[in-house]
Amino acid sequence: MINISCEDTVLIKKRSLKNAYFSFTFGPYSRVDQCYPGNFIHLKLSETQIYFRRAMSVAGVNKKKKEIEIIFKVMGRGTELLSRFKPTDHVNILGPLGNTFTPPRKSERAVIIAGGIGFPPLMFFAGELVRNGYDPERIEFFYGGRTAADILERSRIKKLGVNFHPVTDDGSLGHRGLVTRMVEEYIKSHPDEKLRLYGCGPEAMLKATDSLGLKYSLPGQLSLEAPMPCGVGICLGCVVPLKAGGQARVCADGPVFEIGEVAL
Amino acid sequence: MINISCEDTVLIKKRSLKNAYFSFTFGPYSRVDQCYPGNFIHLKLSETQIYFRRAMSVAGVNKKKKEIEIIFKVMGRGTELLSRFKPTDHVNILGPLGNTFTPPRKSERAVIIAGGIGFPPLMFFAGELVRNGYDPERIEFFYGGRTAADILERSRIKKLGVNFHPVTDDGSLGHRGLVTRMVEEYIKSHPDEKLRLYGCGPEAMLKATDSLGLKYSLPGQLSLEAPMPCGVGICLGCVVPLKAGGQARVCADGPVFEIGEVAL
Amino acid sequence: MTPDLKVTLAGVEFKNPVMTASGCCGYGEELAKVFPLAKLGALVTKSITLAPRPGHPPPRTAETASGMLNAIGLANVGVDRFISDIMPFLNRQKTRLIVNVAGSRIQEYVEVCARLNDIEHIDMVELNISCPNVDEGGMEFGNDPVMTEKSIAEVKKVLRKPLIAKLSPNVTDIVAIARAAEQGGADVLSLINSVLGTAIDIETWRPRLTNNRGGLTGPAIKPIALAKVDAVYNKCSLPLIGIGGINDYRDAVEFFLCGARAVQVGTALFVYPDAPVRIVEGLKEYLKRKKIKSVNDIIGKVRKY
Amino acid sequence: MTPDLKVTLAGVEFKNPVMTASGCCGYGEELAKVFPLAKLGALVTKSITLAPRPGHPPPRTAETASGMLNAIGLANVGVDRFISDIMPFLNRQKTRLIVNVAGSRIQEYVEVCARLNDIEHIDMVELNISCPNVDEGGMEFGNDPVMTEKSIAEVKKVLRKPLIAKLSPNVTDIVAIARAAEQGGADVLSLINSVLGTAIDIETWRPRLTNNRGGLTGPAIKPIALAKVDAVYNKCSLPLIGIGGINDYRDAVEFFLCGARAVQVGTALFVYPDAPVRIVEGLKEYLKRKKIKSVNDIIGKVRKY
C-alpha cells in the first residue's frame, strides 16, 4: 500500500537552458523505478523560507544511476530560489505523485502538443514510448512557443526520431502561428488515421486542445496544473470542476485527465 | 546625522576555522572607515527564512579593499544558515552599530580577556591599538577556552606582538585553568602597573572580569551580548539592568559598558 | 527504556498523543500510502456534514508567510457516503478513529452524530463548532458561550461516544467558551481551529480566495494557539488537545508543557505527510534525552515567571 | 508624472500614507540616523504614559515563524520627560507627529492628553486602548465596546487634536468595537495592535518572555490584520489606518485595497529600519506601473467575489 516516499536527495547536475529554464538532476532517488510519464514530484525547497512545496513533472529518469530530472522555468519566488541551488545542495522530494499518460494503441498515432513549462513531461512520455518499442515515426511532436528561444531541448527531442513540429508565434522557428492551429491542420489532413492527442502547456493551449478533441472526436489526455499545497490529495486545494459535475483533485485524480472530462 | 547604512554586500572570502568557527569577509562595504573595535554589524541572512537579523562583531576591516571581516561560531539556525553561504552570495548589512572600546592611556597596560565568540572584537581592538602606535608589549592578551581547539587565530594574534596568554581548562594549550583566575594572578603580580581590563566572552567570564575590576579597583570595559531584534535601539528588546537603576540597551547604549555599570 | 507515549482522554487510551487534524488528512486513504496509519495516536477525519458538500470554488487555498489561508468550505461526502464508502477502509486501519462533525444548524450536528453512534470503530466524535450558524444569521456557534453550550448539550443527548468540542480562536474570551463547552457536557476540548484572515492579489485586486476570507493555519499561528491552550489549561477541568502550527516534536512539546494532553497536526501534513511519524519519533528521543518516563510527566509543566 | 501619495485623515494632510507604528521606532532619534524623518508620512511615538515605566524585565522579545513576540511592557520616559527631553528633537523634524498614549485608568489617558494639547507640533493623538484596565480588573479597554466608547469619550472631552483609536485584534467582533470608538468620538481608527501569543523554551520549560505571554507581530499576522481592516471598512464611517505585518509596498497595497487610507510599519523596522522609505518608493513605482494617479484611487477597491 505504501508507495509515496518523502526523502532528501542531492542536486547532482544543473544545466541552465534558454529563457530562464533549468534542467536539474537529483539523486540518488529511491523511486526512479516508479516514475512514469505524467507523474510529478513535490519539492520542499527550504525548511522555512517557503512553506509549500513546488510541483515539478518528471522530465526524465536514469534508473541505473537512480537519478531524476526536472526541467523548470523561473516563475516566482519558489522557482527563483530553486534556480539558485548549487550542486551538492539538498532538496526533499515527495513522490512520485499523480497519475500517468495512457500510451497510444499500436494502431494509433500519438499527437503530442507541448507548450511552455508543459513540454518536460511530454518529452519524457515520447522518450518512454520509443524506449518501449513504439514506432517514433508514429509520434507527431508539436511544440509551440512565442519565438525560437522558447523551444527547448530540440536536439534531444529530434534524437528520439519523432516527427518534430516546432511552431512559433513569430515564425522564427518552424511553422508560424498557434500550435493548436497547426495541430488542427494536421488532423484535417489525416482523416484516415487514428489519432490520440496528448496536451500539456498553457491554459489557452489546453482549452484549444480539448476543443479539438471534442470537435474531431479524438481521444486523448491533458495534463493540468493547479497550485498544489499538498500534492497528495489531502488538502482539497487543487480541485477543478468536472463537466459531469463534481470536482477532481488535480494532484491525486490527475494531473492527467481525459479530453472532455474537465470544465476548463 | 545619518550614519547607519543598510546595504547589500557580497561574501568574498570564506575561511573555515576550527570547531565550527568561520571567518567571512564581505565587500565592498561602504562603511569600513566608520567601523571601530567594539562595533558590530547586523546581518539579514535570508529574505524570509529567518526573520531577525543576527549580530556579529567587526573582526577586522580592509579599508583599501573596502572589506569587512566577521568571525563566528555555528550556534543555532541563523549561524548554521550563514555557515552554508558560498562566495558570491549576498548578505544585507545594517551598520556599523553600537559603541566602541575606549583605548587605554599611554600610561596604562591593556589587559584583554577573551573567550569563545568574544575574541573577534578583541583581536580587532588589539590590532587597531598596535596600528595606532600603542606599544604591543603593553597589551596582555588572555584568551580562554576548554581545549587548544577553542583558541583560534593564534598566529594572527601573536603576529601583533602582544603578550599572548592562552588558557585552557584541560591545559592542552598555555596555562591550565580558568582564564579569569590567570588574569587575577597577573593582576596580583603587577601591583604597581596601571591596568585597564577589556573583556568579551561567555557570561560567567564577564561576571568574573567585572568582579576582578571592582575587587582591584581597575577601570575597564566589557562587551555584552543579548538577543537583538533591531540592533539600532528602537525595539527595547535587548535591555539589561544597570546597577545604578534603570536599564540600558545593549545595542545602542552598548555593547561596550564600563566595569561595574551593568547588573550582570 | 523507551519512554511511554500513551495518553488517556475521556477514558480512551491512545498509543501516542499525536493525531492528524481535521480537514488536513482527508479520510486517511492518501496518508496510508505514505505510512501505516497504525503509527498515529488517532486519525481525525475531515468534517462530516449531513448532506455532501462540494465546498467553495477554487482558488480556495493561498500561501502566506509561514502559513496558509484556506476556505475549502467543508467539502465532504456527507455522512451516508462516509459510512458506506469510507468506513470500510477505516475499519481496516489499526488506529483510533475520531470523526469530526460539522453543521449549520444544531439539528444537523445531532442527526450526524446519531448516525455515527452505532459504528463501533469510531472512538470519539469531535464537534467543529466554528461553522456559521444558519439559524442565528451566520454567527459562528463557537463564538458565543450560549450557542456553544446549547449545541453541545443537544448533541450529548443522543451521542453515546465521548465528545470533543473544537474551539475557535476568533473570540475575546476563550475561557468563557471552554467553560460553556464543559457545561454543555463536552468530554475533551481541542483548540484551536483556524484564525480568520485574508490576502489580496495586488495585480488583479481579487481576494486570493473565492470565499474572500479564510482560515490562517501553519507555523505562523503557533504562538496564538499556544496562548489559547495556556489560557484554558486549569481554567476548566477538561483534558485539552493542542492544535495550531505544529510542525515538529519541539512544537508538540511546547503544547504539552502548556497543558495539552495530545496534539493534532494539520497544515504540516501538506508539507511533510509523514510529519506525525516524525513527531512521535522526535518525542521519544526528547523524553529519553531528558530522562522522562512518560509524556504525561511534562503536561502543564511550563515554569511560569 | 509622479503619482500623488498625499492622503488626508480627519482634516490633516499627510505627504504620504506610510507611518511608523508605535513602539517600533522609539521617539524617532535612532531612525533619524538611518534616513531623514521627513520622508515619513508621519512618525508615531511609542506609547506615552503618565509616569515613566521601565517595562518588563528581559527577555521581552522572542523570534517566531515569520514574526516575533514582545512584552516590552510599555517602557517609556513618561509624559513629562517626553515633553521636556524628547519634544525638542521632534520639533526639529519636518514630519507629521502622532503621539501614542497609553494608560491603565481612563483618568491616566485623560491627563496625558491634556498635557499634549498645547504642543503645536503634535498633529494627532493615537490612543492605545489595548492596555489592561486596572480599574476593571485587568480586562483590556479595547476588548469591550462599553469601555472603548467611555474611554474615548472622556479623552475627547479634553483633547483638541484629532484622535485615532488603535484597536486590538483579540476580540470576537471588531466591528462592534469600531462602532463604539466612533460613537465615543474617535476621528480615525488604526488596526491592528499585536495578537496575543506565547512561546516556550523546551529546554528550560520557561516561557520565552518574562511576562509569560506577549504580542505577536510581523509578517505572520498580516492575513489577520488584513481581515480585520476588511471587516471594519464600510461598517463605520471613520478612515482607517492599516497595521500588521507590513514589510514592503505589496503588503501596503493589500491594505489600501481593503480600505486602509494609511498604513503603519512596525516590526519590519527591526529588520529594515528604512522600510518606510522603501515602501514609499515601491508605492510610487506600483501606481506608475498601474497608471493610477493617486493612492486614494485604490483605497477599498478590492474586487470581492
Ligand SMILES: Cc1cc2nc3c(=O)[nH]c(=O)nc-3n(C[C@H](O)[C@H](O)[C@H](O)COP(=O)(O)OP(=O)(O)OC[C@H]3O[C@@H](n4cnc5c(N)ncnc54)[C@H](O)[C@@H]3O)c2cc1C
Ligand atoms: C503537476 C504539476 C507539474 C508541474 N511541472 C512543472 C514543470 O515540469 N516545469 C515547470 O517549470 N513548472 C511546472 N509546474 C508549475 C510549477 O509548479 C510552478 O511554476 C511553480 O509552483 C511556481 O512557483 P513559484 O514559487 O516560482 O511561483 P509563485 O507564483 O511565486 O508561486 C506562488 C504560489 O502559487 C503556486 N503556483 C503558481 N503558479 C503555479 C502553477 N502554474 N502551477 C502550480 N502552482 C502554481 C505555487 O505553488 C505557490 O503556492 C507544474 C505544476 C504542477 C501542478
Ligand SMILES: Cc1cc2nc3c(=O)[nH]c(=O)nc-3n(C[C@H](O)[C@H](O)[C@H](O)COP(=O)(O)OP(=O)(O)OC[C@H]3O[C@@H](n4cnc5c(N)ncnc54)[C@H](O)[C@@H]3O)c2cc1C
Ligand atoms: C553585539 C553582538 C556581537 C556579537 N558578535 C559575535 C561574533 O563576533 N561572533 C559570533 O560568533 N557571535 C557573535 N554574537 C552572537 C551571535 O549574534 C549569536 O550567536 C547568534 O545570533 C546566534 O544565532 P543563531 O540563529 O545561530 O542561534 P539561535 O539560538 O537559533 O538564535 C535564536 C535567537 O536568539 C538570538 N540569540 C541567541 N543567542 C544569542 C547571543 N548569544 N547573542 C545574541 N543573540 C542571540 C538570535 O538573534 C535569535 O533571535 C554577537 C552578539 C551580539 C549581541
Ligand SMILES: Cc1cc2nc3c(=O)[nH]c(=O)nc-3n(C[C@H](O)[C@H](O)[C@H](O)COP(=O)(O)O)c2cc1C
Ligand atoms: C485545508 C484545511 C482544511 C481544514 N478543514 C477543517 C475541517 O473540515 N474541520 C475542522 O474542524 N478543522 C479544519 N481545519 C482546521 C484544522 O483542523 C486545524 O484546526 C488548523 O489547521 C490549525 O492547525 P495547523 O496549524 O496544524 O494546520 C482545516 C485546516 C486546513 C488547513
Ligand SMILES: Cc1cc2nc3c(=O)[nH]c(=O)nc-3n(C[C@H](O)[C@H](O)[C@H](O)COP(=O)(O)O)c2cc1C
Ligand atoms: C516591540 C514592540 C513594541 C510595541 N509597542 C507598542 C506600544 O507601545 N503601543 C502601541 O500602541 N503598539 C505597540 N506595538 C504594536 C505595533 O504598533 C503594531 O500595532 C504591531 O506591531 C503590528 O504591526 P507590525 O506587524 O507591523 O509590527 C508594539 C509592537 C512591537 C513589536
Ligand code: FES
Ligand atoms: S494539492 Fe492538496 S489535494 Fe491536491
Ligand code: FES
Ligand atoms: S536590539 Fe532593539 S533596542 Fe537593542
